[in-house]
Amino acid sequence: MSRQYRLVALPGEGIGPEVVQASLDVLRYLAEAENISIKIDHGLIGEPALDTLGSYFPTQTAQLCQGADGILLGAVTKGGILELRQHFDFFVNLRPVRVFQSLIDRSCLQPDKVNGLDILFVRELVSGIYFGPSGRAEDESGAYGYHTMHYHDWEIRRIAQVALKHAQARQCQLTVAHKENALPHIHWSRIVQEEATSFPNVMVEAMLVDNLAMQLVRNPLAFDVILAGNLFGDILSDIGGALIGSIGLLASASLNADGFGLYEAIHGTAPDIAGKGIANPLGTLGAVALMLQQWGEANAAKKLIEAQEKVLAQGYYTADLKPQSGGILVGTAALTDLLIQAL
Numbered sequence: 594m595s596r597q598y599r600l601v602a603l604p605g606e607g608i609g610p611e612v613v614q615a616s617l618d619v620l621r622y623l624a625e626a627e628n629i630s631i632k633i634d635h636g637l638i639g640e641p642a643l644d645t646l647g648s649y650f651p652t653q654t655a656q657l658c659q660g661a662d663g664i665l666l667g668a669v670t671k672g673g674i675l676e677l678r679q680h681f682d683f684f685v686n687l688r689p690v691r692v693f694q695s696l697i698d699r700s701c702l703q704p705d706k707v708n709g710l711d712i713l714f715v716r717e718l719v720s721g722i723y724f725g726p727s728g729r730a731e732d733e734s735g736a737y738g739y740h741t742m743h744y745h746d747w748e749i750r751r752i753a754q755v756a757l758k759h760a761q762a763r764q765c766q767l768t769v770a771h772k773e774n775a776l777p778h779i780h781w782s783r784i785v786q787e788e789a790t791s792f793p794n795v796m797v798e799a800m801l802v803d804n805l806a807m808q809l810v811r812n813p814l815a816f817d818v819i820l821a822g823n824l825f826g827d828i829l830s831d832i833g834g835a836l837i838g839s840i841g842l843l844a845s846a847s848l849n850a851d852g853f854g855l856y857e858a859i860h861g862t863a864p865d866i867a868g869k870g871i872a873n874p875l876g877t878l879g880a881v882a883l884m885l886q887q888w889g890e891a892n893a894a895k896k897l898i899e900a901q902e903k904v905l906a907q908g909y910y911t912a913d914l915k916p917q918s919g920g921i922l923v924g925t926a927a928l929t930d931l932l933i934q935a936l
């Protein structure tokens with residue numbers, strides 16, 4: 594009997610619907626070949642949800658996602674995504690940054706600086722400055738706005754454990770981003786070091802986030818797993834896009850303690866290219882691969898990654914990537930067909 598899953602697709606806005614459609618086309622083909630049965634439900638989030646149901650993240654969407662095996666998100670400008678992450682307590686955000694060898698000359702750095710690059714960003718996703726007390730107010734010197742960075746020690750502890758586990762399964766090296774020279778009350782370094790006593794093989798290094806940003810560009814091969822809070826993780830992981838050639842290639846998985854997950858590319862809605870049929874679906878498709886891994890469908894995930902590598906190695910590329918001599922520029926639909934052929 595085939596394994597059965599229910600997936601909720603939330604295409605969202607901008608290029609979201611295009612990359613989700615492309616990814617689902619590839620997934621349907623792959624699932625059939627692998628004898629996996631996937632029921633796909635579609636839901637609304639972001640602007641389309643606001644227009645139709647009166648809220649960026651409507652109750653109907655939350656209910657549709659409840660009990661599913663995964664959520665595949667396209668992109669939203671802002672409204673809906675933070676609510677969705679918080680609703681299901683998706684506190685773990687995994688953002689793997691691995692170079693495709695055939696795209697090594699599309700990096701913003703010299704090829705030898707990124708050869709074999711393989712970094713895992715572990716970003717805390719449901720706390721920090723994104724969710725602390727915020728608002729607009731007024732005092733004697735005028736109107737002001739505020740957002741508060743706020744972390745419970747237990748929130749740092751639980752994400753630290755996840756990052757340490759990943760480091761242990763990889764190169765046993767964990768770099769913790771912090772800014773304790775200016776923000777001394779949030780104890781990332783101490784708490785992660787405390788948790789690390791249960792992971793004696795893992796080498797933990799705490800690094801000021803500004804220095805870390807510089808080191809990531811100077812010598813990215815020096816990193817294995819990078820743990821960061823919500824805001825720093827958001828900023829640092831975009832550097833990953835520049836390192837491997839395009840943010841359009843990067844995927845992420847957001848998980849809660851039960852292993853339930855939201856899968857999405859790390860790029861945004863890209864309104865400038867929306868509807869033109871030129872968006873790169875590989876970020877979202879990479880997220881599908883992460884979902885299959887999370888489901889324990891390792892074989893299907895491997896095939897999908899190999900298909901991506903194969904098509905890229907054949908020289909096909911989308912407009913977000915720096916042109917390369919001999920490369921063949923393709924749009925979303927053509928790339929999707931090529932991926933299906935490769936499978």
Ligand code: IPM
Binds near residue numbers: 669670674827859861
């Ligand atoms: C990301 C995005 C989001 C974030 C935005 C859309 C709120 O930049 O997932 O990286 O900051 O988390």
Ligand code: MG
Binds near residue numbers: 831859
């Ligand atoms: Mg971001």
